[in-house]
Amino acid sequence: MNILLIEDDEIEVMKLERTLTKLQLKHNLSKAKNGEQALEILRASSKLPDIILLDLNMPRMSGTEFLQILKEDEFLQYLPTIILTTSENRADLLKCYQIGVAGYIIKPLKYEDYQLKLQKVLEYWDINQLVKG
Numbered sequence: 001m002n003i004l005l006i007e008d009d010e011i012e013v014m015k016l017e018r019t020l021t022k023l024q025l026k027h028n029l030s031k032a033k034n035g036e037q038a039l040e041i042l043r044a045s046s047k048l049p050d051i052i053l054l055d056l057n058m059p060r061m062s063g064t065e066f067l068q069i070l071k072e073d074e075f076l077q078y079l080p081t082i083i084l085t086t087s088e089n090r091a092d093l094l095k096c097y098q099i100g101v102a103g104y105i106i107k108p109l110k111y112e113d114y115q116l117k118l119q120k121v122l123e124y125w126d127i128n129q130l131v132k133g
């Protein structure tokens with residue numbers, strides 16, 4: 001799959017990259033540091049990602065703000081977007097499902113647990129019929 005990770009924390013980006021390597025997953029990872037950059041990437045590229053992994057707490061544009069714009073976009077609204085966050089805030093969770101997320105994953109603190117969760121998420125999306133386009 002082509003995955004777009006939107007995450008401002010470099011350590012979190014490295015954690016996902018490490019997980020992909022460790023699990024020997026051949027997914028193709030693109031990265032954006034915030035929602036604005038992600039929109040630029042999405043609007044400029046001819047090939048859209050299969051799924052988006054989205055952080056919530058980011059500077060400039062929060063995850064929910066990005067999500068709102070994405071879901072109002074004629075072309076980008078169909079992209080399955082999965083929240084990857086440490087926020088257990090119920091208001092965040094409700095807001096995200098209201099706007100239309102494909103999943104809401106709370107990242108475990110322990111790396112082994114994180115890896116297991118991410119493996120399941122990616123396996124699940126890998127068997128889904130993807131939008132492609």
Ligand SMILES: [Mg+2]
Binds near residue numbers: 007008057
């Ligand atoms: Mg963050």
